[in-house]
Amino acid sequence: MTLQISSPDTVDKPLRSGTPDRQAYLAALLQQRPLVEKVSPVGLEEVRDRALSLIQEQALPSNHDEDWRFTDLSALYQTAFQRASGSTTLPTPDLEALTWTEASVRLVFVNGVYAPTLSSISACPAGLKVSTLADADPGAIAQLGQQQGMTEVFTALNTVCFEDVAVVEVAQNQIIDTPIHLLFLTTAKDTPSVNYPRSLVIAHNNSSATLIEEYVALAESTYFTNAVTEVWLGQNAQLNHSRIQREAKQAIHIGKTAVSQDRDSRYTLTSLSLGGQMSRHNPVIVPTAEQTDTTLNGLTLAVDQQIADTHSELSFTGSHCTAQQLHKCIVDDRARAVFNGKIFVPKAAQQTNASQLSRNLLLSAKARVDTKPQLEIVADDVKCAHGATVSQLDDDEIFYLQSRGLDRKSAGDLLVEGFAAEIIDQIPMIELRQTLLNAVLSQIR
Amino acid sequence: MIIENSELILSVRNLAAEVDGTPILKGLNLDIKAGEIHAIMGPNGSGKSTFSKVLAGHPVYTVTGGEVLYKGQNLLELEPEDRARSGVFLAFQYPLEIPGVSNLDFLRVAYNSKRQHEGLEELDAFDFDDLVRERLDVVKMDPAFLDRSVNEGFSGGEKKRNEILQMALLAPTLAILDETDSGLDIDALKIVANGVNQLAKPDNATLLITHYQRLLDYIVPDFVHVMAEGRILTTGGKELAQELEARGYDWVREEDMAEVAAR
Numbered sequence: 001m002t003l004q005i006s007s008p009d010t011v012d013k014p015l016r017s018g019t020p021d022r023q024a025y026l027a028a029l030l031q032q033r034p035l036v037e038k039v040s041p042v043g044l045e046e047v048r049d050r051a052l053s054l055i056q057e058q059a060l061p062s063n064h065d066e067d068w069r070f071t072d073l074s075a076l077y078q079t080a081f082q083r084a085s086g087s088t089t090l091p092t093p094d095l096e097a098l099t100w101t102e103a104s105v106r107l108v109f110v111n112g113v114y115a116p117t118l119s120s121i122s123a124c125p126a127g128l129k130v131s132t133l134a135d136a137d138p139g140a141i142a143q144l145g146q147q148q149g150m151t152e153v154f155t156a157l158n159t160v161c162f163e164d165v166a167v168v169e170v171a172q173n174q175i176i177d178t179p180i181h182l183l184f185l186t187t188a189k190d191t192p193s194v195n196y197p198r199s200l201v202i203a204h205n206n207s208s209a210t211l212i213e214e215y216v217a218l219a220e221s222t223y224f225t226n227a228v229t230e231v232w233l234g235q236n237a238q239l240n241h242s243r244i245q246r247e248a249k250q251a252i253h254i255g256k257t258a259v260s261q262d263r264d265s266r267y268t269l270t271s272l273s274l275g276g277q278m279s280r281h282n283p284v285i286v287p288t289a290e291q292t293d294t295t296l297n298g299l300t301l302a303v304d305q306q307i308a309d310t311h312s313e314l315s316f317t318g319s320h321c322t323a324q325q326l327h328k329c330i331v332d333d334r335a336r337a338v339f340n341g342k343i344f345v346p347k348a349a350q351q352t353n354a355s356q357l358s359r360n361l362l363l364s365a366k367a368r369v370d371t372k373p374q375l376e377i378v379a380d381d382v383k384c385a386h387g388a389t390v391s392q393l394d395d396d397e398i399f400y401l402q403s404r405g406l407d408r409k410s411a412g413d414l415l416v417e418g419f420a421a422e423i424i425d426q427i428p429m430i431e432l433r434q435t436l437l438n439a440v441l442s443q444i445r
Numbered sequence: 446m447i448i449e450n451s452e453l454i455l456s457v458r459n460l461a462a463e464v465d466g467t468p469i470l471k472g473l474n475l476d477i478k479a480g481e482i483h484a485i486m487g488p489n490g491s492g493k494s495t496f497s498k499v500l501a502g503h504p505v506y507t508v509t510g511g512e513v514l515y516k517g518q519n520l521l522e523l524e525p526e527d528r529a530r531s532g533v534f535l536a537f538q539y540p541l542e543i544p545g546v547s548n549l550d551f552l553r554v555a556y557n558s559k560r561q562h563e564g565l566e567e568l569d570a571f572d573f574d575d576l577v578r579e580r581l582d583v584v585k586m587d588p589a590f591l592d593r594s595v596n597e598g599f600s601g602g603e604k605k606r607n608e609i610l611q612m613a614l615l616a617p618t619l620a621i622l623d624e625t626d627s628g629l630d631i632d633a634l635k636i637v638a639n640g641v642n643q644l645a646k647p648d649n650a651t652l653l654i655t656h657y658q659r660l661l662d663y664i665v666p667d668f669v670h671v672m673a674e675g676r677i678l679t680t681g682g683k684e685l686a687q688e689l690e691a692r693g694y695d696w697v698r699e700e701d702m703a704e705v706a707a708r
Contacts, residue, residue, distance in 0.1 A: 395504065400541040402525035403501050403534075404551075404611060405558035411526075414554065418545030418594070425545075 022060040025077050026157070029194065030055065032083040033161045042138040047145045051159035058153040070338040070370045071309040075278050076252050081224045083161075084111035084186075084193035094218060102429045103181035103212055105130060110185045112163045112195040118183075127174025128209070131167045140167050140200060147230055147258040148315065149284030155256045158228040162198035170207040172234070179210040179429060184227065186248070188219035197227040201241075205234035205262075210428055211241045215255075217248035217275065227255040233265035235289075240268045242427045246439065247275035249304075254280045263289035263318065270297040270426040273308045274439060280309040290318030298327035299423035302335035302367075303443050309338035316349035323354040328423055330416060331360065331367035332444055338370045345377040345384060352379060358388040361419050363444060416444055446647065447667050451479040454516060454619055454650045455500075461510035461675075462499045469495040471675035472511065477619070477650045484653040484661055486686060487672035488694045493654045494538060496672070497623040501535035502528050515619065529555075530562035532618030532649075536608040536625050543595035548607065551595045552577055556614050576614070583613040584640045602633030609640040620644070621652045626660035638663030658690035671697045 030052075060077070061068040095118055099106060107130055108118035114132045121130050131137070145159045166182050184197040203209055215225060225247060233239055247253045253276040261267055265287075273279050285294055294314060302308040314323055329337035337360065345352050360369040373386040393412050401411035420440045427433050455477040462470040469492045477483050487493050499506050500513065502525035513520040520528060543551065556576075557567040568576065581588060584606040596604050605625050612620055622641065626634055641664050645651050653664060661669070661683060669685040670677045673694065678701040679685070689697070 394541075397541050397543060399501075399503055399525060400537065400543075401551075403529050403537075404555035404615070405526050405529040405562070406554060407524070407526045410554070410558075414546055414551075415543065418543050420545070422545040 022062065022077060026055070026060050026153075028080065029157060030160065032194075034163060041133055041136055041141045043141045044133070044144075047141065048160055051145055051150075051156040054151050054156040055153060055160065058156070060153060067311060067340075070336070071278070071280060071307055073278070076224060079192050079222065079224070081192045081194035084189065084195050084223070098183060098185075098214075098216055100179070100181060100212070100429050100431050102431065103179040105178055106181040106183060107132070107166045108183045108185065109164065109166065109197060111187060111193065112184075112197055114164045123178070125176055125178060127171040127207070128176045128180070129167075129169040129171070130180065131169075133164050136165065136167045137169065140169060140202060143202065143232060144200060144230065147260050147284070148286045149256060149258040149282070149313070150230075152256065152282070154226055154254045155228050155258070158196045158198060158226050158256070161226075162196040162228070164198070166197075166199040168199070168201045168209075168211065170203045170209045170237075172204040173206045175207070176209040179212050182211065182213045184215045184225070186215075186217050186221075186223055186225065186251070188221040189223060192222045192224070194224040194226065197225065199229040201229065201231045201239065203231075203233050203237040203239050206236045207234065208238040209240075211239060212244070212427075212429065212432065213241065214244045214246070215253065215275075216246045217251060220248050220250060222250040223248070224252045225254070227253070229255075229257050231257070231259040231267070233259070233261045233267055235262045236264040237262070238266040240428055241270070242432075243269065243271045243281070244432075244436065245271075245273045245275060245279060245281065247279065249275065249277065251276045252278045255282065257281070257283040259283070259285045261285065261287040261289075261292040261294065264291050266293040268295040268297070268426070270423065271299070271310070272424070272436060273298075273300045273310065274436075274443070276306065276308070278307045280311070283310075283312045285312075285314045287316055287318060287321050291320045292318070293321070294323040296323070296325040296327070297423050297426045298325075298339075299420055300327075300329040300337045300339070301420070301440050301443055302329065302337045303332045304335060305333070306335040307338070308335070311338075311340045311342075313342045313344070314354070315344040316346065316352055319349055320351045321349060321354075322352070325356040326423070327358050328419060329358075329360045329369050329371075330363065330420060330440070330444065331369050332363040334364070334366040336368045336370070340372045340374065341386075342374045342376065343384070343386070345375070345379050345382055347378045350379045350381045352382040352384065354382070354384045356386040359419075360388070360390045361416065362390060362392055363416070413441060413445070417441060446480045448478070448480040448647060451481075451647070452516070453478050455652075456514040457511070458513075459511035460496075460499070460508070460513060462495060462506045462508045464495070464506050468509070469506070469675055470499065473672075473676055475670065475677060477652060479650055480647040481668065482645060482651045482653065482664065482666045483668045483670065484655060484666040484686065485670045485672050485677070486655055486658070486689055489656070491673045492675040493672055494623055497535055497621045497652075497654050500528075500621055501525060501533065526558070529615070530559050534612050534615055534617030534620045536605070536612060536620065536622040538624040538627065540596050540604040540608050542597045542599075544597050546595050547591070548593055548595050549574070549577065549591040552591075552611065552614055555611060559615055580610060580613040583643055584609045585636050586610055601628040602630065602637075605629060605633065605637050606640070609637055609644075613640065613644055616644070616649075618649050619652065620649065621654065623654045624656060625653070626655055626657060634660065635663060658686045661686045673698055673701075
């Protein structure tokens, strides 16, 4: 039954999830896609067309969809986001606090648009190629949008709408010691804006690299980031990937990290979600052959009224693979965190050794976490473990610290710091680790 | 060592305490002077550990009567951290694990909170590093333990040594060791006991809470107290511990009951 209410502000009210207006909302976003490419590398058109037809078969999700059951998207649907136009004029000091001396290779995008003056690619070591759409290798472009997980509607929307792509390519047998920094900045806008950051990382056989992917707001404002990163690991390749989401308090962030691992490759993802009124991260990892190793570390901090959601998927296909996942959430005030970690072990994935642990720390009586570690095992000769804990600060631990001279507050802070540090310490740059630890602590104090 | 006319460090008068409404301590009396080592022995459930936690200020226990003076000051009105800063140290029976906090950072924060209390400048990471490495020797601890998370994955013996390392850094006036010997093999016991002996000075005092006489072969007490049902029943010298080992606790209780009956 539909009730017609003749209130003048009806149209501004949040759309009820499940209403057909989500189609109109999607159409409005699609309408803003770049119809004429600024640069049009070979193959891009096909990539976009494929994604567009995928979208047309789908709807934007609501919390009637199992995958979005705990995460309310009405904050997104009630705001009309306009495509951001790039601005590359940034005061230099701003950038100083956001770049890391250790990561001398840097691609910076402002509101989705490449900012060559802020980037640093001259120090690029041999064997490493970083580029954007304008100078990307056609072979790389052809790999866009090919992975499992690319069919999901927000991801396909990114494929249709992205303005540019950060392309990182590590040549065969090359060990790149310098961390590569992909920095996606958002500036303040008068009207709510939408950005579609896109990254493509290709690590060829036997190569090794370290990647820092960061989303940062330069000012408080309302915007929507819909980010997608695709990672291809060749045989015996190795990637240490840190993904740091430090969006504005009012931002909405939906991100996909799609990873394809060829045999013997090793992939580590350390993912931090700190910002956004509503954020969602979907790592989708597919080891496509045997003997791969996957490490997923996650830390979510949700305070005030934030909703922070992580839905990870790890789908084995071959045998003798290992994986270890540790996801932690710190939830304070009236915030809410969601973790859903699916590990799929099909018949072919014999001898899989996988563990998954979800640990959650609730700092207030109104804080909430929904956690769902999920193992689906078909193979019959595997070692798999999963678990979840939800706890508050432990009185005995606090007393132990007090008995060593720390006051109650400092004791609690140190315990939270320790809880967070277990994940943050996995990030391979000390400067960044310190910045992130301070960012976490300043949020809960 | 017993020193004539030395300062009274701890004076406990008729201390009564309960947990969740159940009385545990029922009129405990104890005086400890500077330089002395006291041992409290007693059967399980006698209130030994409760006494140590009440002294350190564990919030789960409610003091229902009596008083505790520490160097003339009312100890019970101080927060646990203030007790620690003014020199009361409790070595835990079950030291807690704190994942993600490096042992070195933890030790430095603890040490500096005491320095701050004493009006001294905090030691920076480098100076503290030198200090802690020197103190490691007290408990023969591998420096690698400094970089690990506090007590995480430590064996029982390593945890207890870590407690004594903290004690060596904080240099307490009153050290309370709650069953520091339990669960230790003989080698670890010797190391821990040796550490405690090195730290015992004429101007501080040590209170050992133990279940086993064995510890007292390595840390020789000046006084041995027998505790049961929340009180100290009898007090003697180190030979009392041997008698307890040989005869058990029942005779003390019986004598006490006879004494109470005679009154």
